[in-house]
Amino acid sequence: MSLELAADIVSAILLVAGSIFLVIGAVGLIRMPDVFTRMHAASVSDTLGAGLLVLGMIVQAGFTLVTVKLLIILAILFFAGPISTHALARGALAVGLEPMLFDRSGRRRRKELGLIGEFIVGQDREPRPAHPAAPVKKTSAKKSTSRKRSTSRKSSTGAGSGRGKGGRSSKR
C-alpha cells in the first residue's frame, strides 16, 4: 500500500516537472527572436519535457509491456530530436539564414558571423582549388578529386577561423 503511494508521489512529481518544462519550451518557441534560438527552446521541451513525462508514466506502469513501449518511445525521441535539430540548423545555414549575435550590452554583432561562414553553402558553391597558382588538372581520376576536395575544405576552414580571430581582436 505504501509502495503504491510512494510510486504515485514520484510519478506525480515527474509528471508535473515534465509539464512545466513542456510549457517553458513552448513559451520559448513563441518568444525567441530567431530560428536557431527557437530550435534551442524546442529542444528543451523535446528532451526534458518528454523525458520526464515518459519517466513518470514508466513509474506508474511498473514492469509490464507498457514500460517497454514507453522506453522505445523515449529512445526514438532521444535519437530523433538531436538529428532533426542538426538537420534543421544545417539546412537553415545552407539556405542563408544568419543567426542573430548580440553583445553583452545588447548590440548586434556582425563580425563573428565569419566564424560560421564556412558552413554557409551559398558562399562556396564552386569548390576553390587548393593552390590558386597551381593549374587544376582536368583529366584526373576520382581519387585525386576526392583529395582535392578535402584539401580545399581544410584551406577554407583555416580562412574562416583567421577571419573570426581578426574580427574579434579588432573589436576589443
Next chain:
Amino acid sequence: MFFVAAVAVLIALALAVARALAGPTVFDRLVAANSIGNGAILLLAVFGFMTGRPEFLDLGILYALLNIVGTLAVLKYFRFGDLGHRGGEEPTP
C-alpha cells in the same frame, strides 16, 4: 496528475501551432511541426494512461517514426530542391 500533464501538452501544442502559423521562414514552421509531432506523441501516451487504456502507445511509436522521416524529407527538399538527390557536398542551385 495525468490531467495536469494533458493540459500542459495541450498548451504546448497550442503555442507550437501558433508558431507554425506565424513563422516567418520555412524553418520556423519546421521547428514548430517537429514540436507538434512530439506533443502528439505525448498526448497519445498521456491520454492512454488517463483513460486506463495504454494501447495507444503503439500509435505513439508510429507517430515518432513518421515524425523524423517527415522532417528529414521536408528538409532535404528545401536543401537540395529534389527528394531524389543523392546528397553530398554541393547542392543543386
